[in-house]
Amino acid sequence: MKSSIVIVGAGPYGLSIAAHLTQWGLPFRIFGKKLDTWQSHMPAGMLLKSDGFASSLFDAENKGSLGDYCDHNDIDYHDTDTPVGLDLFNKYAKEFQRKFVPQLEERTVDSLDYADGGFLLTLDNGEMLRASAVIMAVGITHFDAIPEVLRNLAPSLRSHSYAHHDLGGFAGRDVTVVGGGSSAVDLATLLSEAQARVRLIHRGNHLRFFSEPKRGPRSLWQRLRHPSSGLGPGLRSWLCETFPSLFRFLPGNARLAIAKRHLGPKTAWIMKTRFAAGVEALLSQRVEWAVETDGRVELGLRHADGTQSVARTDHVIAATGYAVDLGRLGFMAPGLRSAIRTHANMPVLTGKFETSVRGLYFVGPAAVDSFGPLMRFMVGAKYAAPVVAKHVAAGFARSEKFHEALQS
Numbered sequence: 001m002k003s004s005i006v007i008v009g010a011g012p013y014g015l016s017i018a019a020h021l022t023q024w025g026l027p028f029r030i031f032g033k034k035l036d037t038w039q040s041h042m043p044a045g046m047l048l049k050s051d052g053f054a055s056s057l058f059d060a061e062n063k064g065s066l067g068d069y070c071d072h073n074d075i076d077y078h079d080t081d082t083p084v085g086l087d088l089f090n091k092y093a094k095e096f097q098r099k100f101v102p103q104l105e106e107r108t109v110d111s112l113d114y115a116d117g118g119f120l121l122t123l124d125n126g127e128m129l130r131a132s133a134v135i136m137a138v139g140i141t142h143f144d145a146i147p148e149v150l151r152n153l154a155p156s157l158r159s160h161s162y163a164h165h166d167l168g169g170f171a172g173r174d175v176t177v178v179g180g181g182s183s184a185v186d187l188a189t190l191l192s193e194a195q196a197r198v199r200l201i202h203r204g205n206h207l208r209f210f211s212e213p214k215r216g217p218r219s220l221w222q223r224l225r226h227p228s229s230g231l232g233p234g235l236r237s238w239l240c241e242t243f244p245s246l247f248r249f250l251p252g253n254a255r256l257a258i259a260k261r262h263l264g265p266k267t268a269w270i271m272k273t274r275f276a277a278g279v280e281a282l283l284s285q286r287v288e289w290a291v292e293t294d295g296r297v298e299l300g301l302r303h304a305d306g307t308q309s310v311a312r313t314d315h316v317i318a319a320t321g322y323a324v325d326l327g328r329l330g331f332m333a334p335g336l337r338s339a340i341r342t343h344a345n346m347p348v349l350t351g352k353f354e355t356s357v358r359g360l361y362f363v364g365p366a367a368v369d370s371f372g373p374l375m376r377f378m379v380g381a382k383y384a385a386p387v388v389a390k391h392v393a394a395g396f397a398r399s400e401k402f403h404e405a406l407q408s
């Protein structure tokens, strides 16, 4: 058991931090199923919400962008005008991992606890290791949110959108998607295109789509009014991308409100006609109860005008998003979890992404309360990766000097 730096998670954040540490020559280990969220938990055929230029992983020398990959492989690419397909993104990201993080170990961390001023981890093969720093890059893996009203249905009758990648098994079945965000609209559309009969239930009275981006150069006024950013054009998005380090100084309620509302439930413009062609949208309706009847599901719906109706379906999918809650990280020892200062169940982080437990870091969606909506998107790794890698590297250098001094 040797002490080292450990990264938990092999999504865009974990891999970007690993690429930085490799290029700086620091010893570390990284665990996780590579790009698991993207390969197994997003619907096949999906188009990314992020523009091409904001759909990259990051290495310290900026040599591994999606644009470079497309260039080398003669693949049609545009920073903003060509939507990026999930399949292309996965091929690119796997190539990034092979090139920059070949040492990835596709293991799950089964437990994480304190030990002797550092951390003790157990892997799914039984190996135990000590670490002086642990970077948690677990993404959305543990945080799927299923509404209370659907929870008592059998898992064969209800699932979360996180459970689905290949939608072929739903062909010919009646499926109900609950939710009104882009996950819900994308999934419902792709299910209908996979020959399922699909309805979508949303409590709001309309679905929100981005407007089609104007192609070609933008005028100076447009660029000032709606500056370009990795979160899409707009002053607020630009502020989120440019000043993530200031977000944690806002009052707690304001942080929560911004994280919830900014870039909330909008869907890519390109899905609008495809959605309308195949999905029945039940708007201004909420699910009040759900029961199993003869192997199917009955959903009691309450309409905004107070009337009620019942929908019958073979399967309900909650496309109701993700809610970060450290309490759901079952592999972290309760003592360690409770030592982490939190706000609204999310870790409170320093400007270097460190928790109140020294040496323990969180990046990605779990860092939203401290660094804002940028952290919900992979482009946030461009900011997070060098900050975390530098801080961890400095800590590592200090401990090496300390050990050398002890030995001399």
Ligand SMILES: Cc1cc2nc3c(=O)[nH]c(=O)nc-3n(C[C@H](O)[C@H](O)[C@H](O)COP(=O)(O)OP(=O)(O)OC[C@H]3O[C@@H](n4cnc5c(N)ncnc54)[C@H](O)[C@@H]3O)c2cc1C
Pocket: 008, 009, 010, 011, 012, 013, 014, 015, 031, 032, 033, 034, 035, 036, 037, 038, 042, 043, 047, 048, 049, 050, 054, 055, 107, 108, 109, 110, 137, 138, 139, 140, 141, 183, 331, 363, 364, 365, 376, 377, 378, 379
């Ligand atoms: C339907 C959908 C569409 C999206 N589209 C976009 C988009 O177009 N653009 C964009 O920027 N963002 C998009 N997002 C958000 C996206 O999920 C995040 O940007 C991104 O995945 C965050 O990267 P990450 O590295 O933090 O986490 P993830 O990609 O979720 O990776 C987490 C990693 O942690 C690993 N892990 C978890 N627990 C353990 C453990 N105990 N031991 C070992 N490994 C573990 C997992 O296996 C996985 O490898 C989308 C999300 C959804 C749900």
